Amino acid sequence: MANGIRVTVWNENRHEKTNEKVKSIYPRGIHGAIGDFLSREGMDVTTATLDEAEHGLTEEVLARTDVLIWWGHQAHDEVKEEIVERVQKRVLEGMGLIVLHSGHFSKIFKKLMGTTCDLKWRDIGETERIWTVSPRHPIAEGIGESIRLEKEEMYGEFFDIPEPEELVFVSWFEGGEVFRSGCTYTRGLGKVFYFRPGHETYPTYHQPEVQKVISNAVRWAASTAGNTPVFGNVEPAENLQRNMKS
Amino acid sequence: MANGIRVTVWNENRHEKTNEKVKSIYPRGIHGAIGDFLSREGMDVTTATLDEAEHGLTEEVLARTDVLIWWGHQAHDEVKEEIVERVQKRVLEGMGLIVLHSGHFSKIFKKLMGTTCDLKWRDIGETERIWTVSPRHPIAEGIGESIRLEKEEMYGEFFDIPEPEELVFVSWFEGGEVFRSGCTYTRGLGKVFYFRPGHETYPTYHQPEVQKVISNAVRWAASTAGNTPVFGNVEPAENLQRNMKS
Amino acid sequence: MANGIRVTVWNENRHEKTNEKVKSIYPRGIHGAIGDFLSREGMDVTTATLDEAEHGLTEEVLARTDVLIWWGHQAHDEVKEEIVERVQKRVLEGMGLIVLHSGHFSKIFKKLMGTTCDLKWRDIGETERIWTVSPRHPIAEGIGESIRLEKEEMYGEFFDIPEPEELVFVSWFEGGEVFRSGCTYTRGLGKVFYFRPGHETYPTYHQPEVQKVISNAVRWAASTAGNTPVFGNVEPAENLQRNMKS
Amino acid sequence: MANGIRVTVWNENRHEKTNEKVKSIYPRGIHGAIGDFLSREGMDVTTATLDEAEHGLTEEVLARTDVLIWWGHQAHDEVKEEIVERVQKRVLEGMGLIVLHSGHFSKIFKKLMGTTCDLKWRDIGETERIWTVSPRHPIAEGIGESIRLEKEEMYGEFFDIPEPEELVFVSWFEGGEVFRSGCTYTRGLGKVFYFRPGHETYPTYHQPEVQKVISNAVRWAASTAGNTPVFGNVEPAENLQRNMKS
Numbered sequence: 001m002a003n004g005i006r007v008t009v010w011n012e013n014r015h016e017k018t019n020e021k022v023k024s025i026y027p028r029g030i031h032g033a034i035g036d037f038l039s040r041e042g043m044d045v046t047t048a049t050l051d052e053a054e055h056g057l058t059e060e061v062l063a064r065t066d067v068l069i070w071w072g073h074q075a076h077d078e079v080k081e082e083i084v085e086r087v088q089k090r091v092l093e094g095m096g097l098i099v100l101h102s103g104h105f106s107k108i109f110k111k112l113m114g115t116t117c118d119l120k121w122r123d124i125g126e127t128e129r130i131w132t133v134s135p136r137h138p139i140a141e142g143i144g145e146s147i148r149l150e151k152e153e154m155y156g157e158f159f160d161i162p163e164p165e166e167l168v169f170v171s172w173f174e175g176g177e178v179f180r181s182g183c184t185y186t187r188g189l190g191k192v193f194y195f196r197p198g199h200e201t202y203p204t205y206h207q208p209e210v211q212k213v214i215s216n217a218v219r220w221a222a223s224t225a226g227n228t229p230v231f232g233n234v235e236p237a238e239n240l241q242r243n244m245k246s
Numbered sequence: 247m248a249n250g251i252r253v254t255v256w257n258e259n260r261h262e263k264t265n266e267k268v269k270s271i272y273p274r275g276i277h278g279a280i281g282d283f284l285s286r287e288g289m290d291v292t293t294a295t296l297d298e299a300e301h302g303l304t305e306e307v308l309a310r311t312d313v314l315i316w317w318g319h320q321a322h323d324e325v326k327e328e329i330v331e332r333v334q335k336r337v338l339e340g341m342g343l344i345v346l347h348s349g350h351f352s353k354i355f356k357k358l359m360g361t362t363c364d365l366k367w368r369d370i371g372e373t374e375r376i377w378t379v380s381p382r383h384p385i386a387e388g389i390g391e392s393i394r395l396e397k398e399e400m401y402g403e404f405f406d407i408p409e410p411e412e413l414v415f416v417s418w419f420e421g422g423e424v425f426r427s428g429c430t431y432t433r434g435l436g437k438v439f440y441f442r443p444g445h446e447t448y449p450t451y452h453q454p455e456v457q458k459v460i461s462n463a464v465r466w467a468a469s470t471a472g473n474t475p476v477f478g479n480v481e482p483a484e485n486l487q488r489n490m491k492s
Numbered sequence: 493m494a495n496g497i498r499v500t501v502w503n504e505n506r507h508e509k510t511n512e513k514v515k516s517i518y519p520r521g522i523h524g525a526i527g528d529f530l531s532r533e534g535m536d537v538t539t540a541t542l543d544e545a546e547h548g549l550t551e552e553v554l555a556r557t558d559v560l561i562w563w564g565h566q567a568h569d570e571v572k573e574e575i576v577e578r579v580q581k582r583v584l585e586g587m588g589l590i591v592l593h594s595g596h597f598s599k600i601f602k603k604l605m606g607t608t609c610d611l612k613w614r615d616i617g618e619t620e621r622i623w624t625v626s627p628r629h630p631i632a633e634g635i636g637e638s639i640r641l642e643k644e645e646m647y648g649e650f651f652d653i654p655e656p657e658e659l660v661f662v663s664w665f666e667g668g669e670v671f672r673s674g675c676t677y678t679r680g681l682g683k684v685f686y687f688r689p690g691h692e693t694y695p696t697y698h699q700p701e702v703q704k705v706i707s708n709a710v711r712w713a714a715s716t717a718g719n720t721p722v723f724g725n726v727e728p729a730e731n732l733q734r735n736m737k738s
Numbered sequence: 739m740a741n742g743i744r745v746t747v748w749n750e751n752r753h754e755k756t757n758e759k760v761k762s763i764y765p766r767g768i769h770g771a772i773g774d775f776l777s778r779e780g781m782d783v784t785t786a787t788l789d790e791a792e793h794g795l796t797e798e799v800l801a802r803t804d805v806l807i808w809w810g811h812q813a814h815d816e817v818k819e820e821i822v823e824r825v826q827k828r829v830l831e832g833m834g835l836i837v838l839h840s841g842h843f844s845k846i847f848k849k850l851m852g853t854t855c856d857l858k859w860r861d862i863g864e865t866e867r868i869w870t871v872s873p874r875h876p877i878a879e880g881i882g883e884s885i886r887l888e889k890e891e892m893y894g895e896f897f898d899i900p901e902p903e904e905l906v907f908v909s910w911f912e913g914g915e916v917f918r919s920g921c922t923y924t925r926g927l928g929k930v931f932y933f934r935p936g937h938e939t940y941p942t943y944h945q946p947e948v949q950k951v952i953s954n955a956v957r958w959a960a961s962t963a964g965n966t967p968v969f970g971n972v973e974p975a976e977n978l979q980r981n982m983k984s
Contacts, residue, residue: 377648377669378649379651379672381650391649391650402623403623403624403637403662404624404625404627404637405625409658409659412655413655416670417670418664418668419664422621422664423623423664424621424625424670
């Protein structure tokens with residue numbers, strides 16, 4: 001049922017230009033790798049990157065985006081406030097948003113959460129096991145008990161986010177930490193999903209189970225019903241007006 | 247997308263046999279009326295009633311039910327404990343459950359909630375307005391701001407249920423009360439939705455917006471992903487066994 | 493147990509200067525009225541207003557504030573971004589925040605929620621009934637089933653906020669609307685409570701039950717445990733380091 | 739502030755009678771050990787065990803219990819249904835309940851949750867680290883980032899419980915699993931806390947941080963406000979009756 005979902009994959013795309021290791025893992029960029037597997041699912045994929053005009057996120061691009069995926073790391077500060085507000089507005093109107101890994105510190109995620117979104121971390125290439133704690137959630141569909149990532153960066157608690165509406169995944173790390181790795185939120189009419197893995201120096205987004213989670217999340221985030229709310233000054237119901245005057 | 251969803255509509259079906267007014271509103275029973283509009287949506291509908299053998303809820307019937315709808319009122323006590331446990335087991339395995347109106351006091355709802363499920367009530371045929379407080383929820387899809395029911399029984403707070411996972415609707419009553427009218431829960435792999443309206447002496451289930459909510463709820467409750475969890479005694483991961491012995 | 497709780501009551505304090513009706517209801521300002529009843533509870537009360545230097549919210553004032561109360565309406569835009577960020581930082585560090593009535597549109601509330609916080613409204617002086625839907629919540633302590641406000645401004649759904657962590661109160665309005673009137677959140681180490689009533693032209697904050705809710709909320713918001721989290725780069729546990737090298 | 743809280747510590751007390759190792763760790767029973775440290779906090783402690791008349795949980799005992807602690811394991815089936823219903827009734831009326839470790843499979847916990855409460859387990863004496871994921875929660879007060887238990891039984895996800903209202907702790911296990919170890923619920927007017935650790939063959943309840951969590955939980959569970967709800971048939975508000983007749 002993924003046909004017709006219009007996904008924009010946004011990537012900072014800086015590590016890929018300067019770090020040989022990252023370039024070799026993701027020769028077409030992290031956005032390229034993510035876009036590829038979503039396209040194979042029949043989704044209508046566009047990519048956008050930091051160094052494009054308006055970071056590639058023009059009004060027109062966002063207007064025809066059902067779900068936006070966000071990966072950023074070293075250049076969060078370079079994202080213009082105006083574009084962040086534009087993205088927030090679209091989320092509140094119903095666009096889905098999937099925030100990946102170091103995107104926890106992106107301006108858009110912090111703006112939607114209201115917190116620092118800070119956490120602990122360690123990058124020594126340790127094993128991560130991502131456990132499903134909500135097996136009935138559509139984002140966990142087809143994922144078994146757990147996903148094993150041979151080498152990843154560690155993220156540890158306390159993760160300073162609002163209590164997730166639904167906690168879908170919890171990570172275990174070889175070095176002794178845990179992390180709430182799959183968290184859902186609604187903001188306005190938009191659905192938001194944070195998914196932890198994906199450090200740029202590991203081939204995480206090539207791993208089929210990780211791809212499956214992201215595909216599921218896109219489908220979940222695109223499914224918003226979208227009744228447009230009415231705001232502002234209103235009259236009482238007609239029959240009640242009579243009573244209220246009596 | 248409703249094709250193929252297998253719905254069983256369960257009804258106590260006693261008022262329809264003894265009360266002329268109810269009979270005139272629902273000549274084929276409340277289950278008949280609900281089954282009719284779900285069938286028109288392309289769903290695969292079965293009905294079951296209290297006075298059938300095993301209340302119509304045999305192992306076979308439940309095994310081929312994706313979503314069970316429950317309406318009961320004056321004969322909750324006649325529902326056999328064995329059947330209630332059978333239904334609970336199927337919910338925990340992933341069958342959806344929609345509990346309507348006076349079903350709040352059914353054995354199956356109380357068993358899944360763990361509380362008394364008690365509330366306040368008044369039946370003088372007053373106006374109810376059901377407000378959407380979660381416009382992005384799939385159960386509210388196509389429902390505007392509110393549904394107006396000209397005459398209904400009143401249910402008032404405090405409603406003794408666990409805090410809903412998602413609160414979709416809140417009712418306003420002419421006589422001065424409010425009520426959490428649309429509440430979602432997950433229990434095991436199953437999704438549960440409680441929907442307030444539907445007193446037997448009013449034509450509530452003939453109203454298109456009410457039918458729309460119930461159809462939406464069936465689709466929502468049928469969508470469980472259904473990863474079967476593993477329980478019991480397990481070994482540590484192989485590579486960790488080595489470390490643990492060292 | 494309220495002794496020692498340091499409360500700062502912040503008020504825009506503009507209506508009181510220009511509107512005779514408001515001045516007559518709150519001769520010492522809304523902040524004065526709220527400060528008075530909190531002082532009588534034994535709390536250590538300070539007030540602060542928009543037109544003071546730094547809006548009265550200096551670093552020093554916030555550093556010795558356990559709970560901040562916020563009332564604003566027509567001059568939200570005049571609150572400086574720098575002060576809003578200062579308040580947010582203190583909330584995330586553990587300061588409680590009580591946002592009243594039209595404060596739903598304040599910069600600080602929108603920043604902590606991540607949404608528009610928009611709603612419907614009507615000011616014709618209609619009756620409001622505030623129903624307790626979480627009778628076990630400390631904020632509802634001593635409040636019976638409901639509070640009746642003879643005349644108030646109406647606020648109606650959809651209220652564009654994140655799903656509350658706990659929904660304590662729901663309002664009924666004579667003109668036909670409902671509203672989620674008492675909503676709790678945690679943000680970082682801070683607790684946040686939104687409480688609906690208190691339009692400036694009605695004597696709402698003189699009503700004992702309303703005062704009771706606000707006092708309860710201050711006590712609740714002041715009770716944060718306050719374990720200071722550790723963020724940033726960390727080493728693995730010592731005994732695990734050995735395993736990880738093997 | 740624990741003075742005056744009346745705690746009843748319930749223990750199955752069978753392992754202590756038959757297993758020398760358990761007897762040597764808890765010579766006065768698990769209930770004795772827990773009762774001791776709660777008494778030192780100034781609480782008013784009673785103990786009760788399975789083999790007493792009415793399992794030690796008479797109407798009188800429960801009527802003067804603010805918080806009940808429950809430890810059971812091998813004899814869940816011997817707990818009489820009548821006593822379970824009595825305990826449930828008291829929880830719904832406002833008594834706090836702390837369920838420990840293998841109590842996840844007790845009749846009372848399953849009855850309040852509505853699910854199987856099943857999980858995975860392994861008992862090879864591996865290290866557990868219990869991480870605080872809600873540092874502002876009163877149950878985590880004074881607990882740092884994590885608690886380390888040198889040797890414990892492992893419990894792993896999926897843990898078949900309703901989504902916790904607040905998730906306070908998550909456990910990491912040496913063998914590769916994670917577990918939602920500290921979960922809060924409200925049922926009726928009662929607060930419920932599930933806390934994972936405490937296998938009978940390890941000295942877990944002698945560890946100060948574990949004692950601190952249990953003491954905190956008792957204080958938290960005892961703090962219910964306790965507005966007694968009104969249920970049943972009610973009249974409309976007097977002023978509204980007039981309108982409704984017009």
